[in-house]
Amino acid sequence: MIVIVTGSSGQLGYDIMNELKRTNFDVYAPSSDELDMTNQDKVSSYVKRINPDVIIHAAAYTNVEEAETDRETAYNVNVNGTRNIAAAAETVNARLCYISTDFVFDGTAAQPYEEFDIPNPINEYGKTKWMGEELIRGLCTKWFIVRTSWIFGENGKNFVSTMLKLAETRDTLQVVDDEIGSPTYTPDLAAFLTALIQTEKYGIYHASNTGKCSRHALAEAIFEEACIDIKVEPIISSQFASKVTRPKYSVLGNNALIYNGFQPLREWREALKAYLNHIQKT
Numbered sequence: 001m002i003v004i005v006t007g008s009s010g011q012l013g014y015d016i017m018n019e020l021k022r023t024n025f026d027v028y029a030p031s032s033d034e035l036d037m038t039n040q041d042k043v044s045s046y047v048k049r050i051n052p053d054v055i056i057h058a059a060a061y062t063n064v065e066e067a068e069t070d071r072e073t074a075y076n077v078n079v080n081g082t083r084n085i086a087a088a089a090e091t092v093n094a095r096l097c098y099i100s101t102d103f104v105f106d107g108t109a110a111q112p113y114e115e116f117d118i119p120n121p122i123n124e125y126g127k128t129k130w131m132g133e134e135l136i137r138g139l140c141t142k143w144f145i146v147r148t149s150w151i152f153g154e155n156g157k158n159f160v161s162t163m164l165k166l167a168e169t170r171d172t173l174q175v176v177d178d179e180i181g182s183p184t185y186t187p188d189l190a191a192f193l194t195a196l197i198q199t200e201k202y203g204i205y206h207a208s209n210t211g212k213c214s215r216h217a218l219a220e221a222i223f224e225e226a227c228i229d230i231k232v233e234p235i236i237s238s239q240f241a242s243k244v245t246r247p248k249y250s251v252l253g254n255n256a257l258i259y260n261g262f263q264p265l266r267e268w269r270e271a272l273k274a275y276l277n278h279i280q281k282t
């Protein structure tokens with residue numbers, strides 16, 4: 001199978017690319033310099049030239065804070081760019097796997113979001129990702145939309161790496177306790193995506209490591225597992241300076257994944273341990 005992966009210099013795209021290569025797919029992973037997805041003509045000619053069986057579209061404008069003020073760029077990358085990828089995939093009859101986010105939901109739920117709960121994004125990033133989903137559904141025949149949450153992996157900055165960095169210079173940290181979600185380790189998600197794209201089980205999937213926690217509980221778990229002695233004080237999100245309103249509760253119920261016979265991703269704390277072990281060795 002020939003697979004194009006967008007966003008391979010990012011956290012998730014990097015692990016998808018590696019997992020696909022490891023499992024002997026013919027992988028094309030253009031950098032954003034080689035293939036700026038906002039350039040319609042270039043996307044179209046690149047995809048026609050490679051003629052892939054599958055495109056995994058992991059590239060995105062992911063700076064949630066900046067998206068509030070730099071709306072034009074966020075929209076251009078996440079909406080126009082996604083439209084270009086979707087239209088190009090359709091012209092070569094490729095399967096398209098679009099990576100989306102828990103931020104399409106408003107966070108008012110009290111139980112895990114199901115795949116068919118109605119999105120209602122409450123920030124600009126979430127709106128652009130939801131518009132991307134709508135384009136995939138409208139333009140493509142063979143599509144997977146995979147929503148994930150709170151990702152961490154070796155190739156980039158994430159909540160876990162930020163906590164570890166802050167702990168180098170501080171002995172107390174304040175972390176919000178009123179945002180609940182499911183952390184997701186990128187190699188675990190990449191393994192699921194690799195299995196998914198080989199099927200015709202199209203549709204919407206939620207894919208995160210199993211279980212849930214608050215940001216504060218995640219920070220405490222990071223320091224416990226890394227044997228770092230630091231005080232982590234819980235605060236509420238209104239005490240944390242931010243331009244963005246984030247969903248308070250964005251746990252994803254991985255129902256479609258289980259229903260379609262895929263292996264659920266391991267429990268988030270096990271995944272966290274694996275990540276910490278991995279980065280200690282490198």
Ligand SMILES: NC(=O)c1ccc[n+]([C@@H]2O[C@H](COP(=O)([O-])OP(=O)(O)OC[C@H]3O[C@@H](n4cnc5c(N)ncnc54)[C@H](OP(=O)(O)O)[C@@H]3O)[C@@H](O)[C@H]2O)c1
Nearest residue numbers: 007009010011012032036037058059060062101148150151
């Ligand atoms: N981070 C999270 O917690 C999280 C949670 C849920 C869902 N997601 C989704 O998961 C996916 C991967 O996220 P991530 O955190 O791994 O992303 P990331 O590390 O921020 O990487 C983003 C990638 O997109 C590429 N990109 C940006 N603009 C581009 C353009 N105009 N043309 C081509 N490529 C472009 C970047 O290339 P350059 O490096 O060259 O700029 C980079 O490879 C995204 O779709 C995101 O919305 C993320």
